[in-house]
Amino acid sequence: MISSVCPESAGLPATPEGIALLVEGTVASAGMPGFGKNAIPCLMGVYRLDSGLAVAARVTREPLVFRDGLWKKAEGYSRAAWEGSDDGLVVIVVEGSVRMRDGGSARWYYAIAFDPGVPASTRADFVNSFAPKADEFISASSNPADISLPAVLRMGKRG
Numbered sequence: 001m002i003s004s005v006c007p008e009s010a011g012l013p014a015t016p017e018g019i020a021l022l023v024e025g026t027v028a029s030a031g032m033p034g035f036g037k038n039a040i041p042c043l044m045g046v047y048r049l050d051s052g053l054a055v056a057a058r059v060t061r062e063p064l065v066f067r068d069g070l071w072k073k074a075e076g077y078s079r080a081a082w083e084g085s086d087d088g089l090v091v092i093v094v095e096g097s098v099r100m101r102d103g104g105s106a107r108w109y110y111a112i113a114f115d116p117g118v119p120a121s122t123r124a125d126f127v128n129s130f131a132p133k134a135d136e137f138i139s140a141s142s143n144p145a146d147i148s149l150p151a152v153l154r155m156g157k158r159g
Contacts, residue, residue: 014050015048015049015050015052016050017050018050018154018155018156019050019152019153019154019155020047020048020049020050020055020126020129020130020152020153020155021047021048021151021152022045022046022047022149022150022151022152023046023047023048023054024045024046025043025044025045025046025149026043026044026045026147026148026149027043027044027045028041028042028043028044029041029042029043029044029058030042032058032060032062032064032109032111033056033058033084033086033087033089033091033111033113034070034071034084034085034086034091034093034111034113035064040060040062040064041060041062042058042059042060042062042111043058043059043060043147043149044056044057044058045057045149047126047153049118049122049126049155051118051122053114053115053117053118054115055112055113055114055115055118055126056112056113057110057111057112057113057130057134057149058110058111058112058113059108059109059110059111059134059138059147059149060108060109060111061106061107061108061109061144062109063107063109064093064109064111066082066084066093070084071083071084071093072084074092076120076121076124077092077094077124077127077128078127078128078131078132079094079095079096079131080094080095081093081094081127082094086113088116089113089114089115089116090113090114090115090116090118090123091111091112091113091114092111092112092114092123092127093109093110093111093112094109094110094127094131095107095108095109095110096108096109096110096131096134096135096138098135098138098139099139100138100139101139101140101141101142106138108134108135108138110127110130110131110134112126112127112130114126122155125155125156126153126155129153129154129155129156130150130153133150133153134149134150136150137149137150
């Protein structure tokens with residue numbers, strides 16, 4: 001489980017205001033939050049927000065099913081979003097339709113797990129910044145092994 005707070009004493013510089021920094025990853029992983037016990041293959045990264053809180057982001061090409069009662073439509077996002085929970089975390093999932101280098105397109109899902117103390121406006125800023133950047137990075141990759149998550153996200157009106 002990802003700790004909800006990245007200690008500043010870990011030798012990492014402070015995160016500038018309005019920025020989210022990738023502090024762990026991109027790593028191959030298994031298990032998408034909010035979908036019970038699963039081994040869905042994904043890529044994962046952990047970002048540190050300017051508040052010091054950590055956010056775990058996962059991306060997958062596997063189709064995800066949003067069951068009523070476990071997921072609800074989320075408002076305030078630049079694309080369709082679903083909200084669920086996992087082990088006390090708020091999970092937001094958005095979908096990306098990415099134009100691949102081979103000319104085709106592929107559907108990707110981005111699951112972002114937030115500490116419940118992260119305000120809804122910050123969750124929206126992060127997701128609205130992460131999703132289009134992730135689309136770009138995935139689109140630029142020649143094959144899945146080359147995919148990396150964006151190292152820096154400019155959140156809110158700055159990005």
